[in-house]
Amino acid sequence: GQQVMQIPQYQHVQEGEDFTTYCNSSTTLSNIQWYKQRPGGHPVFLIQLVKSGEVKKQKRLTFQFGEAKKNSSLHITATQTTDVGTYFCAGGLTSNTGKLIFGQGTTLQVKP
């Protein structure tokens, strides 16, 4: 079946360092969404990318969607302790049912 893989599983950085997580799908996606889950919390929507090659920025966060619409990345510049949490990518299937396939997430720890 369709799979969405995310790497790395864990990342520990010093505050101020950059962070990147990568997401790869076994099939072409209609869109990709990114969610953040704080420890003990629930996933919260960050952004949606729809177009091939699309790049979107939210303050220190940069999101990219690959040209083939099979991969994506999230890059955080100059991490802060508030960035701690697990970041999930979720691929939207081309069947357009709205179903999302979530990756296993990348857990970010930031040392002050």
Next chain:
Amino acid sequence: EAGVAQSPRYKIIEKRQSVAFWCNPISGHATLYWYQQILGQGPKLLIQFQNNGVVDDSQLPKDRFSAERLKGVDSTLKIQPAKLEDSAVYLCASSLDYGSNKNIQYFGAGTRLSVL
């Protein structure tokens, strides 16, 4: 605007017992999702409703899990009988619709189930 409401927040049961979870989505959201999130993993879709109809239940273990959304608003998810491997957080989410530009999902706080 009120978010997605779920209850209970925590539930501890013994294996072979039954349990039910309740979800009230954001008002006006036609699509409702139930996910299972095992510790250290991403959410796995169990069932997706569009109003009161099922869109996808391909990963729902139908021998023990059931879900309904009778009036197209609230939903319940039931497990009967529970197994040890059902220990997880059960998340409910809703979206405005299910088209690719309308399926931004809003999650509830979840129900943490422990099966002993």
